[in-house]
Amino acid sequence: MIEYPSAPDTPRSHLPFSPATRVGELIFVSGQASVDATGKIVSDSFEGEMRRSIENLRKVLETAGSDLAHVVQTRNYVRDGEDLAQFNAIYPEYFTAPYPARTTITNCLTPALRYEIECIAVVRDRQR
Structure with a gap:
């Protein structure tokens, strides 16, 4: 069974895709960028956009029954190569060792947009 979890505060896009798709214990999250709850782009510094994007990712994961600690793979899109050092400095604030598999x-x-992130996660342990 395929589910499409969403909540009123889940960031949305006007483009034709779901923020997340859940199949069994796996959650596939579409690219999250620096947008507000209505899908409007919020321009900022690279750091500001990256943090907003990951917080949007966090909201989508929570709605789907997971969190950042249960992410098994991320795909990261960095507009400008000169932002890679800052990207690598911020990333461990949200994802800890052993890190998820990652593509950048x-x-x-x-x-x-300066940054976008998508991921695959597993559902949180229901005993927690």
């Missing part, structure tokens, strides 16, 4: 791609986003 640079020079790939529209000029309106």
Whole structure:
């Protein structure tokens, strides 16, 4: 069974995709960028956009029954290669060792975005 978990405060896009898809114990989260709850882009510094994007990811995961500690893979999109050092400095604040599997791609986003993240996670242990 495929589920599409959402809540009123889950960041949404006007584009045709779901924020998350849950199949059994796996959660697939679409790319989360620096947007508000209505999907409007919030421009900021690289750090500000990265933090907002990961907080959006956190909201989507919580709605789907998971959290950042249960992420098994991330895909990261960094618009400008010169932001990679800052990206690598901020990332461990949200994901801890042993880190999720990770792919990072640079020079790939529209000029309106500096950072985007998507992930695959597992459902939180229901005993917690």
